[in-house]
Amino acid sequence: MYQFLYNLIGNELIAGLLVAVVPLTIILVFALFGIWLERKVSAHMQDRLGPMRTGWHGWLQTVADLMKMLQKEDIVATGADKTLYNIAPILVFTGSFAAYAVIPFSSKLLGSEVEIGLFYVLAISSLVVAGILMAGWSANNKYSLLGAMRAAAQIISYEIPTALIVLSMVMLTGTLSLDKISQMQTSSFWNWNIFGGAIFGLSKFLLIPFMFVGAMIIFISTLAEVNRVPFDIPEAESELVAGYFTEYCGMKWGMFMLAEYGNMFAVSAIVSILFFGGYQSPIGYLGNSIGAQWLVPFEQGFWFIAKGLTLVFVQMWLRWTLPRLRVDQLMTVCWKYLIPYAFINLIIIGIISIL
Amino acid sequence: MNFYDIIFYIFAAITLLSALFVVTTRNIVHSAFYLLFTFFGVAGIYVLLGADFIAISQILIYVGGILILLLFGVMLTNKITNVEIRTGTVHMLPAAIASGIFMGAVVAVMVWTEWKSEPSVIPLTTTKDIGHLLLTDYVLIFELLGILLLVALIGAASIARRDKE
Amino acid sequence: MKQYFKNTWDGLFTVFIGMKVTFKHLFTPAVTIQYPDIKVKLPDRVRNRLYVNMDDCIGCDQCSRACPVSCIEIETVKSIPGEDLGFTSNGKKKALWVTKFDIDIAKCCYCQLCVFPCPTECIYMTDVYEFAEYERSNFIYKFATLTNEEAAQKKINYEKLQAEKAAAAAKPKPETPAQTENKSE
Ligand code: SF4
Ligand code: SF4
Numbered sequence: 001m002y003q004f005l006y007n008l009i010g011n012e013l014i015a016g017l018l019v020a021v022v023p024l025t026i027i028l029v030f031a032l033f034g035i036w037l038e039r040k041v042s043a044h045m046q047d048r049l050g051p052m053r054t055g056w057h058g059w060l061q062t063v064a065d066l067m068k069m070l071q072k073e074d075i076v077a078t079g080a081d082k083t084l085y086n087i088a089p090i091l092v093f094t095g096s097f098a099a100y101a102v103i104p105f106s107s108k109l110l111g112s113e114v115e116i117g118l119f120y121v122l123a124i125s126s127l128v129v130a131g132i133l134m135a136g137w138s139a140n141n142k143y144s145l146l147g148a149m150r151a152a153a154q155i156i157s158y159e160i161p162t163a164l165i166v167l168s169m170v171m172l173t174g175t176l177s178l179d180k181i182s183q184m185q186t187s188s189f190w191n192w193n194i195f196g197g198a199i200f201g202l203s204k205f206l207l208i209p210f211m212f213v214g215a216m217i218i219f220i221s222t223l224a225e226v227n228r229v230p231f232d233i234p235e236a237e238s239e240l241v242a243g244y245f246t247e248y249c250g251m252k253w254g255m256f257m258l259a260e261y262g263n264m265f266a267v268s269a270i271v272s273i274l275f276f277g278g279y280q281s282p283i284g285y286l287g288n289s290i291g292a293q294w295l296v297p298f299e300q301g302f303w304f305i306a307k308g309l310t311l312v313f314v315q316m317w318l319r320w321t322l323p324r325l326r327v328d329q330l331m332t333v334c335w336k337y338l339i340p341y342a343f344i345n346l347i348i349i350g351i352i353s354i355l
Numbered sequence: 356m357n358f359y360d361i362i363f364y365i366f367a368a369i370t371l372l373s374a375l376f377v378v379t380t381r382n383i384v385h386s387a388f389y390l391l392f393t394f395f396g397v398a399g400i401y402v403l404l405g406a407d408f409i410a411i412s413q414i415l416i417y418v419g420g421i422l423i424l425l426l427f428g429v430m431l432t433n434k435i436t437n438v439e440i441r442t443g444t445v446h447m448l449p450a451a452i453a454s455g456i457f458m459g460a461v462v463a464v465m466v467w468t469e470w471k472s473e474p475s476v477i478p479l480t481t482t483k484d485i486g487h488l489l490l491t492d493y494v495l496i497f498e499l500l501g502i503l504l505l506v507a508l509i510g511a512a513s514i515a516r517r518d519k520e
Numbered sequence: 521m522k523q524y525f526k527n528t529w530d531g532l533f534t535v536f537i538g539m540k541v542t543f544k545h546l547f548t549p550a551v552t553i554q555y556p557d558i559k560v561k562l563p564d565r566v567r568n569r570l571y572v573n574m575d576d577c578i579g580c581d582q583c584s585r586a587c588p589v590s591c592i593e594i595e596t597v598k599s600i601p602g603e604d605l606g607f608t609s610n611g612k613k614k615a616l617w618v619t620k621f622d623i624d625i626a627k628c629c630y631c632q633l634c635v636f637p638c639p640t641e642c643i644y645m646t647d648v649y650e651f652a653e654y655e656r657s658n659f660i661y662k663f664a665t666l667t668n669e670e671a672a673q674k675k676i677n678y679e680k681l682q683a684e685k686a687a688a689a690a691k692p693k694p695e696t697p698a699q700t701e702n703k704s705e
Contacts (some may be wrong), residue, residue, distance in 0.1 A: 012358050045542045049550045084388060115480040116407055123411045126419025130391050133426050137384060145430075152423055159419070176482060216532075321538040337528060 023100030072250035084138035089255035095127030096262035106300035139247035147243025151234030164342035182278030189282035222267035268311035370396030576642035579616035583634035591627035595620035619671035626659035
């Protein structure tokens with residue numbers, strides 16, 4: 001993508017900026033769509049209809065809300081620490097936006113082709129933690145601070161099972177590059193990592209159960225990392241108002257929302273790349289069979305978005321199914337259940353991949 | 356001046372300015388947060404040097420681990436603003452001489468070392484080589500560090516446990 | 521150890537059961553209605569916006585006194601002899617000009633206490649419940665049928681009558697309560 005634009009324009013800066021605009025657009029559009037989807041899914045699961053009056057089945061509702069949000073007064077509490085208060089939403093959004101730099105949307109549309117994409121995604125999400133702590137502390141509000149502390153503790157804890165599963169996948173595939181991992185799972189769905197990867201043999205069948213366990217663990221722990229229900233104690237509405245962004249309003253609040261939805265899609269994308277073949281089509285490409293090669297990247301983009309959205313839908317589905325965990329239960333789930341299982345999984349996958 | 360030079364100067368400025376704020380601000384939470392930008396700037400400079408693995412490790416370990424720990428520590432202190440960080444000055448003369456000598460040494464090293472200044476080829480991937488080196492040439496140090504961390508971990512766990520009895 | 525695996529299994533299994541339930545509900549038709557387009561039928565005796573049928577009101581002020589939040593304001597002027605105000609629909613003779621009958625519906629708590637004391641059953645609840653306004657002053661509903669000039673005329677008529685009466689009497693002594701009430705406006 002960058003190389004293509006660079007050849008087209010011939011200016012590094014402009015090409016770089018243009019490449020950066022692509023994920024930004026994707027986040028914005030996804031946030032608009034995702035918030036609407038969330039409302040509709042929640043409504044239908046509770047036998048309601050949700051927004052119906054702006055556009056067809058209320059699909060413009062989020063746009064209307066955005067317009068409202070942009071017009072809102074920017075209130076800063078008197079006791080707040082102004083500098084940090086203003087930086088925090090930017091930092092949180094930067095953290096979630098920066099993760100998109102390495103996510104391959106299709107074989108042609110990917111920002112950076114760095115070798116260490118997976119490692120980068122794990123690392124850059126720590127900016128979000130710093131931003132959340134900053135937001136919580138600077139608002140000078142007890143609820144915010146409590147929420148921020150909880151968020152930091154939770155995200156740091158749940159990074160461990162995520163990292164362990166990622167590690168086992170790295171051992172299996174032998175690369176940290178998200179693009180390469182996607183490429184390996186090509187042609188059809190039984191080559192996806194969840195079905196044991198592309199290499200056909202005994203190890204493939206041995207791997208399948210452990211891959212299912214791994215996919216489940218990483219899905220749960222990434223769910224916790226993006227603070228979604230049932231792991232939403234940092235922003236628990238019924239006890240902490242809104243957690244670390246209680247004091248924010250208008251577009252700064254909107255940036256937290258954008259970051260949250262950006263993160264949701266990013267972690268879904270990571271899970272789908274690691275286990276569900278990333279941008280690879282499950283059934284082969286139309287472009288290849290009718291001989292139109294230019295169609296393939298678009299199909300890949302479609303499959304990638306479809307997989308991402310499916311996982312996002314599962315996240316929402318869980319949100320409207322489960323109640324919130326208590327803090328000690330949250331830590332129990334992570335330290336006593338997910339981490340041991342992830343460790344055993346790591347060891348077994350290591351042994352199988354040596355076989 | 357090429358494009359990458361500008362980026363380098365931006366990162367350098369971020370690093371230096373935020374480091375300056377870290378030591379001058381009188382609010383220790385601010386100090387801790389400015390440290391974030393220092394770490395970030397250093398990571399940027401690593402990236403410009405082609406050391407992508409180190410850069411990401413820098414962010415993962417310093418921003419994601421140490422800084423957060425630091426913040427937790429700082430937020431648990433009861434006096435946050437107006438902390439008198441400077442302590443009294445004693446032994447002005449020996450201190451001045453010692454730091455003068457140290458600075459002279461550093462400057463001398465900087466001036467007299469023959470820096471490799473030809474633009475080297477930036478390796479496309481560093482991860483594999485780092486892995487190889489860690490498990491061949493530097494395996495002893497690697498293992499020692501692992502044991503050190505393990506000891507620290509066990510020590511921390513046992514300290515935390517003893518209080519409860 | 522057995523407990524541990526059982527916990528794991530229970531944790532996962534119950535989540536799947538819950539997800540099955542919510543998934544079923546995803547396709548259950550909605551039980552809610554699209555309110556402004558579809559409206560449910562209101563039950564009988566529902567309490568909503570008040571209405572006063574001024575043709576029947578005799579200006580007895582009982583509704584105003586019954587109101588717990590004092591949102592009804594009534595002013596009346598006595599009719600002078602020769603003026604025929606007619607009868608109410610249940611046969612009471614009207615004797616007072618109702619010059620002011622304001623209900624501040626924003627204050628009203630829909631308790632319906634004003635409805636029962638009315639001797640002519642002319643104040644009652646309707647089934648209108650959508651009456652939002654942009655101006656708060658629009659919530660003061662004025663039911664009096666007389667225009668301002670007419671009301672003023674009635675007052676003057678009455679005062680003239682009083683004055684004539686006072687002149688006719690040996691000692692001109694105005695009727696204090698009515699007088700002060702009229703003056704205090
Ligand atoms: S319904 Fe109740 S509150 Fe309303 S005017 Fe009548 S008495 Fe007053
Ligand atoms: S109680 Fe009935 S008749 Fe009497 S003033 Fe009120 S509305 Fe009129």
